[in-house]
Amino acid sequence: MHLHKYEKIWLTFGFAALIIFLSVVGVSAFHQGHTPAGGLQKVDPDNLESTPPFDNPGVHEKKDGSYEVAVVAEAFGYTPGKIQVPAGEKVTFKVTSKDVTHSFSIVDTNVNMMVVPGQVNEKTHVFRDPGKYLIVCNEYCGSGHHFMSMEIEVVDQ
Numbered sequence: 049m050h051l052h053k054y055e056k057i058w059l060t061f062g063f064a065a066l067i068i069f070l071s072v073v074g075v076s077a078f079h080q081g082h083t084p085a086g087g088l089q090k091v092d093p094d095n096l097e098s099t100p101p102f103d104n105p106g107v108h109e110k111k112d113g114s115y116e117v118a119v120v121a122e123a124f125g126y127t128p129g130k131i132q133v134p135a136g137e138k139v140t141f142k143v144t145s146k147d148v149t150h151s152f153s154i155v156d157t158n159v160n161m162m163v164v165p166g167q168v169n170e171k172t173h174v175f176r177d178p179g180k181y182l183i184v185c186n187e188y189c190g191s192g193h194h195f196m197s198m199e200i201e202v203v204d205q
């Protein structure tokens with residue numbers, strides 16, 4: 049088989065680019081320890097009713113004055129469906145799924161997590177502005193995917 053000079057150059061370039069990209073991903077994942085949001089916390093998706101904090105979904109104030117919100121996603125909604133949190137406080141969302149992969153994306157913020165059964169993902173956010181925030185599922189999860197939403201009301205303290 050005869051390879052033209054330019055084909056060889058482009059093959060070399062393509063192969064080198066592939067190695068560089070895979071190395072970047074590998075170093076980031078294994079050396080720098082990048083994990084899903086919240087680390088690698090595991091949970092049994094069939095036993096959420098008896099696993100804290102998912103046995104009591106909702107907003108919980110912690111001793112240091114910050115808030116933790118436990119959310120369970122399942123086709124096609126979130127539990128709880130509506131919450132209230134104060135403006136200006138740290139709010140840590142802990143989310144997991146009972147069934148399939150969903151997502152937890154708070155519109156107009158940078159909170160945007162995958163929600164994977166068996167895994168706990170978490171993200172902390174401070175809401176500066178009071179108002180209503182919409183949470184949507186942006187991971188296609190079935191026929192009711194487009195109905196899947198939740199609401200956060202951020203109130204002045």
Ligand code: CUA
Pocket residue numbers: 122123124149150151185186187188189190193194196
């Ligand atoms: Cu849940 Cu899409």
